[in-house]
Amino acid sequence: MSDKTEQTSDTAQASGQTQGTAKSAGGSEIPAGYETAAHVKGPLFSIRDRENLRWFWTRYLRHRVKWLLLILMMILVQGFVYQQFLAMTESGLRVIFESGAVRDLVIVCIIVFGLFALRGLMSFLVPIVAIRVSNAAVHDMRSDMIDHLMALDLAYFERTRSGQILQRLVGQTQSIGGFVGVQLANAVRDAVTVLIVSGYLIWKNPILFGTAVVVLPFIIWVMNYVSDRVKETQGQVEHAMAEYMNGIEETVNGMRTVKIASQEHMEAGRLKAGTRHLREISARLQVTQALVMPTIDLSSAFVYVLVIGGGGYMVLSPDFDVDGAGIITFLLGMVMVFDPARLLAQFFGQLQSQLVVLDRIRSIYDEVPSIQDVPGAVDEFDVAGDIVLSDVRFSYSADQPLFRGLDMTFEGGKMSAIVGATGSGKTTILSLLSRLYDVQGGKISIAGQSICDLKVRSLRESFSVVAQDIVIFNNSIWENIRYVKPEASDEEVWRAAEAAEIADLIRARGGATVGPKGAQLSGGQKQRIAIARAFLRDAPILLLDEATSALDQATEERIKSALDRLTKGRTTIVVAHRLSSIADADRIFVLEAGALIEDGRHAELLAKDGLYARLYQAQKKGYDGR
Missing domain, CATH: 3.40.50.300 (P-loop containing nucleotide triphosphate hydrolases)
Structure with missing residues (x-):
């Protein structure tokens, strides 16, 4: 154990519990900035949420605005198709109920088919373009995160679990990409459909539409209620996932010790306990999100009853210029409004989860390197x-x-x-x-x-460094030596290998990989790689x-001559x-x-x-x- 590890293990453990997290009422950790959600009902978008969204837009989406406008135009075409479908449906119904001309009915059917063919084309193109945009954004985000991580001080990596870094760099960025590329595009499509179809229905019958939207305040209240709980629970899910990934990494890295100590059952139990905890907390999140859909369904049923009752009265009453075709079309239009509205409600529940994920990603940038020029x-x-x-x-x-x-x-x-x-x-x-x-x-x-x-x-x-803990990559010995000087010539690498007395092993193994962390090499062979790296780097201070x-005396004696040559001068x-x-x-x-x-x-x-x-x-x- 190094001198630093002994002094900071307790401190690091304590700081790891407070860094970027807070305790919820249930004892689970949630992201900093979201701890009030469990106690006080907050706005749909907190100040931190708005900052994160502005940051994401500015860095990864704003310079792709022409592609976003193209997506929006195709989505507007989809909304226009629905509005025209309603208009043609009403015309077709009047043909059936009134004129009875087969030719007119055929024309209506052909136009409706053409409209939906156009919508189908847009439905094919929108996700393709949206996914390309989101994949490019995720690529840029990961590249920026890698650059930022490489610039951070060693202290950050010593106090941060690698599972958390992996989760943010891989899982959470992918989650954001999928959300932006698919779910956000679908949500915009649903919103446009709701606006265009609602506008058409208002133009056709403002009284009936006004009656239908009386449940809107109730739906908004439900969304605010659910979003607070989703935000807290998603924070707990993200923390549990990071802990789970870290546990898997520790088990895999320590498998040699696990096997020797015959502790497979204990490690299996520990990982299964993490699996159960993750299942329970994920189920709690899903139950919270599931509250939205039945609420919207009940609201929709109430609206349909109002439209059928109110519309039927208008048809029967001589005071209103409404016929059966108009009411059927209006009902069809309400279906077109409420189906995407249900999806929009579901989207806002998922949005709260993604806001937590986005906050976790951006929190990496809150870390600023202190060691700079x-x-x-x-x-x-x-x-x-x-x-x-x-x-x-x-x-x-x-x-x-x-x-x-x-x-x-x-x-x-x-x-x-x-x-x-x-x-x-x-x-x-x-x-x-x-x-x-x-x-x-x-x-x-x-x-x-x-x-x-x-x-x-x-x-x-x-500086050249030869340490006890040698980083060996799952590559050939040759490439492991060359790691410290990628531009080195073959001759330079061979010279370093000969000086470290590992050239014969390179000839014997060729380009064969050495296994994860050099598992196929002995301690002495790893040390010779480290010495060869120092020869190749040829720095003035060693x-x-x-x-x-970590070597026995016999192995130490064998590499002593290499060390003597390395330290000379x-x-x-x-x-x-x-x-x-x-x-x-x-x-x-x-x-x-x-x-x-x-x-x-x-x-x-x-x-x-x-x-x-x-x-x-x-x-x-x-x-x-x-």
């Missing part, structure tokens, strides 16, 4: 100069300071080593040197120049972070647990609880008979006793 930052600096930590102060959490004024000097061109117990700050020093974190006080300089005045990219390109601590800083491996270091720094308590050469520190000497003797006794 300052104005006037430079590229050039003396990479061979001394690296100096002056009165450095740093902590991962305010109540647990790590460094309270640390002073250290790593001489340029020489090997320096840092030793100490777990949690003493060894790995943190390397993180501060490469600006994965910034110091909170004091200064770190290279050849007298503060690293904060250097461009971050230039600073980090001056950081070795417990590079051999470079400023090298070694974090070591095995003290015998840094006996030749030019200077050794001994840390305890974030404080420097000893420094010197190996022999000098042994002569002091302090902490270093005690650690060395304890390790030596352990090796001798084996």
